[in-house]
Amino acid sequence: MKNKDLPSICGYEFAINELVNKDRNSRQFRENLNFENVNSGFACALHMHQPIIPAGENGELISHLQYMFEHTSEGDNHNAEPFAQCYKRLAEIIPSLIKDGHDPKIMLDYSGNLLWGFEQMGREDILSSLKLLTCDETVYPHVEWLGTFWSHAVASSTPASDFKLQITAWQHHFSALFGEDALRRVNGFSLPEMHLPNHPDVLFQLIKALKECGYRWIMVQEHSVQKIDGSSLRDDQKYIPNMLKAQASNGDTISILSLIKTQGSDTKLVGQMQPYYEALGLCKQNLGQHIIPKLVSQIADGENGGVMMNEFPQAFIQAYKRIGPKTNISPTIAMNGSEYLNFLETSNVDEDTYPVIQAIDQHKIWGKISGPITPTKFKKAIEVLKEEDQSFSLSGASWTNDLSWEDGYNNVLEPISKLSTYFHETFDHLVAQNPSLTKTHSYQKALLYLLLLETSCFRYWGQGKWTDYAKTIFEKGEEVLRNIEISSN
Numbered sequence: 001m002k003n004k005d006l007p008s009i010c011g012y013e014f015a016i017n018e019l020v021n022k023d024r025n026s027r028q029f030r031e032n033l034n035f036e037n038v039n040s041g042f043a044c045a046l047h048m049h050q051p052i053i054p055a056g057e058n059g060e061l062i063s064h065l066q067y068m069f070e071h072t073s074e075g076d077n078h079n080a081e082p083f084a085q086c087y088k089r090l091a092e093i094i095p096s097l098i099k100d101g102h103d104p105k106i107m108l109d110y111s112g113n114l115l116w117g118f119e120q121m122g123r124e125d126i127l128s129s130l131k132l133l134t135c136d137e138t139v140y141p142h143v144e145w146l147g148t149f150w151s152h153a154v155a156s157s158t159p160a161s162d163f164k165l166q167i168t169a170w171q172h173h174f175s176a177l178f179g180e181d182a183l184r185r186v187n188g189f190s191l192p193e194m195h196l197p198n199h200p201d202v203l204f205q206l207i208k209a210l211k212e213c214g215y216r217w218i219m220v221q222e223h224s225v226q227k228i229d230g231s232s233l234r235d236d237q238k239y240i241p242n243m244l245k246a247q248a249s250n251g252d253t254i255s256i257l258s259l260i261k262t263q264g265s266d267t268k269l270v271g272q273m274q275p276y277y278e279a280l281g282l283c284k285q286n287l288g289q290h291i292i293p294k295l296v297s298q299i300a301d302g303e304n305g306g307v308m309m310n311e312f313p314q315a316f317i318q319a320y321k322r323i324g325p326k327t328n329i330s331p332t333i334a335m336n337g338s339e340y341l342n343f344l345e346t347s348n349v350d351e352d353t354y355p356v357i358q359a360i361d362q363h364k365i366w367g368k369i370s371g372p373i374t375p376t377k378f379k380k381a382i383e384v385l386k387e388e389d390q391s392f393s394l395s396g397a398s399w400t401n402d403l404s405w406e407d408g409y410n411n412v413l414e415p416i417s418k419l420s421t422y423f424h425e426t427f428d429h430l431v432a433q434n435p436s437l438t439k440t441h442s443y444q445k446a447l448l449y450l451l452l453l454e455t456s457c458f459r460y461w462g463q464g465k466w467t468d469y470a471k472t473i474f475e476k477g478e479e480v481l482r483n484i485e486i487s488s489n
Contacts, residue, residue: 008176009150009169011439013307016171020182020214026461035343040239040282041335042275043259043293045107045219045317046192046302049152051457052113054472061452077164077307084126086303091129094142103326104142105334106135109190109299112150113455127177134178145182146190146270147171147215148427151234153454156197156396157413159420160426162454163209169451176374187216187338190299193456194261196224198359199394200378204248207256217257217341219252219297220244224397225260228361236285237355238262239294241341245356249365257299258362270300271307273319279332284393288353295340343407360397380392382483388485409459412467416453422481423450442484449477452479 056062066164068080090106097104110130117255133143149158150169158166167189175183189210197203210218222238228245237260244258263269275296282294302308324329335343368381385392423446431437438444458470 005446006441006444007112007119007169008173009112009451010172011286011442012172013168013438014435016168016175017213019175019183020171020186021212025276029390035293035347036230037329037331037335038293039284039331040279041298041333041340042279043105043295043335043337043340044048044270044273044275045109045146045190045297045299045337046090047109047151047299048114048302049111049192050083050114050117051152051455052116052452053449053469054476055469058357059472061115063120064457065114065117070432078170078226082225083303083311084123085116085260086118086309087118087374088126088129088204089313090143091132093316095136095139097317097320098138098142102320102323103130103334105144105336105339106142107144107146107188107299107336108302109146111148111153112170113153113452115173115177134182140182140185142336144188144338145174145186146188146219146337147174147186147213148190149192149454151451151455152192152457153451154193154195154396154456154459155191156195156199156202156394157416158391158454159417160202160209161424162420162450163206164213165447166451166454167213167215169210169447187214187299187341188259189215189218191218191220194221194224194299195396195456196220196359199362199396200225200246200359200362200365201248202394203246203359204252204254207244207246207254209276210256211254213466215256215297217259217337218244219299219337220258221261222263224360225258225357226360226363228358228363230361230367233260233355233357233404236294239282239296239342239353240285240287240292241351242357243351243354245358247358247362249373249375255356257341257354258357259340261297268307270298271305271312271315274298274334276319276323276334287349290347290349290353292347292349294334295337297337333446336424361392361394364392370378409447409467411463412453412458412470417476419450419453419474419481422478423447426481426484442480446457446477446480446484449473449480453477 050063050065052061053064053067054061055067065080065083068077074079092105130348133139147167147170150173151166153166169182188247196205222233226232242258242260243255245255247253275298279296284291284293323333364385365381368384369377427443453470453473458466
C-alpha cells in the first residue's frame with residue numbers, strides 16, 4: 001500500500017485540533033428563524049456504513065459494498081446498487097424540496113469505512129452528491145453532519161486509548177473530502193451502534209475525548225441512560241436536552257450535552273417519518289424560567305431494509321408537503337440537533353437547567369460507596385455487585401440489548417487489545433518526540449489496521465467468515481508493526 005492508497009486518517013492532528021476547538025463557527029443554521037409559534041420539532045438522522053474487509057484480490061482491503069457488487073448471488077447482495085443509490089439520493093431530494101419552498105432538515109452519519117469505500121470504488125457520483133449536500137451554500141444549512149468513530153467501533157469494547165484515534169481519523173477524512181469549513185460545522189457525535197459505555201472510567205474517557213476533539217453534543221438511546229437516582233427518564237425529559245454526566249473511579253466528573261433517541265431499533269420510525277407524526281402531538285414545556293419547544297430525535301440505518309430503500313423518500317417528501325412552505329411557520333417543524341441547541345442558547349437557556357442523566361446501572365455502583373469516591377472503593381463496589389447479581393454488567397447498552405458485543409468474542413477482543421497495546425508501545429513515545437511521524441506511511445498503515453480491527457461488524461454477524469476477517473486484519477497489522485520494530489533496531 002502506498003500513501004495515496006491509504007485513507008486520510010492522520011498526519012494533521014495539531015491543525016485539526018486547532019480547527020475544531022479554536023476556529024469553530026457552530027452557527028451554521030439561521031438564528032433569526034422565528035420559533036415563537038413553534039410547539040415542537042423533529043430531528044431525523046440517517047446512519048450509513050459498510051465495513052472494509054480483506055476480501056479483494058489477494059486479500060486486499062475492499063469495501064463490503066464492492067464485495068456485494070462482485071458477489072450478487074450471496075444473501076441480499078443483489079441490493080448493492082439500490083444501497084449505493086441510498087447513499088446519494090438526498091442530493092436530489094433536499095434541493096428539490098428547497099426549490100419548492102420547503103425547509104427540509106436531515107442529519108447524516110457516514111462511517112469513515114464507507115467514505116473510503118466510495119473512493120476505492122471510484123464512485124464519484126456518490127462523492128459529488130455528498131459534496132453538494134455538504135458544501136453548496138443553498139443546501140448545507142439544511143444538512144447537519146454528525147461525527148463518529150472512523151471505523152464504526154463499539155465504544156465499551158474499544159481500548160480507551162484508541163478513542164481519540166478513531167475520532168480524529170474521521171475528522172481528518174471528512175476534512176480531506178469536504179474541506180475545513182465543513183468540518184467546522186460538525187458539532188454533534190453519533191455513537192456506532194448507539195452504544196454507550198456504562199463503565200464509569202470508560203465513559204469518562206469517551207466524553208473527555210469527545211470534548212477535546214471539539215464535540216458539543218451526542219445522541220444517546222433512551223434505554224442506555226437513567227436519571228441520577230437510577231429511575232427511567234421521565235417522558236417530558238426525552239424531548240429536551242439532557243446533561244450526560246460521567247464520574248470516574250477517582251471521583252472526577254465530566255458532562256456533555258445529549259439529545260435522546262426515543263424507542264428501540266426500528267428503521268420504520270424514520271423510514272415512515274414517525275418523528276414528525278409524534279411531534280405533531282407535542283406542546284411546549286417549561287424548563288427553568290423558559291418555555292421551550294420539544295424535539296423528537298431519531299436515527300436509523302439509511303439504506304437497510306425495504307422501508308428505508310423504498311418507502312423513506314416519499315414519506316420524507318410527504319411530511320414536508322404537510323408542513324407546507326417555510327414562509328408559513330408551522331407549530332411543528334424540522335430542526336437539526338445543533339440548530340435546536342443554538343436556538344436554546346440564543347434564548348439564554350442555561351445549561352444548568354437541563355436534567356442530569358448517567359449511563360445505565362451506574363447508580364448501583366455509587367450506592368455501594370460511602371464518602372469520597374476512590375479507585376479502591378470503586379473496585380470493591382464492583383466486586384460486591386457482581387457477587388450479589390450475576391447479571392450485573394459493565395459492557396454498556398446499545399440500540400439492541402439482545403446482542404452482546406463481548407460474550408463469545410474473545411477471538412476478536414483479545415487481538416484488538418493486543419494490537420492496540422503493540423501500536424501504542426511502538427509509536428506513542430516516538431510521536432511525542434516527533435509529531436510529524438504520523439505523516440509517515442508506516443504509521444498510517446499500522447493505524448489503519450488497528451482502526452479496522454475494531455469495527456463492530458466483525459462481531460455482529462457471529463463466528464465464521466466475519467471473525468476470520470478480523471483475524472486476517474490483526475495478522476496484517478501485527479506484521480506492519482513487527483517490521484517497524486525490526487527496522488528501528
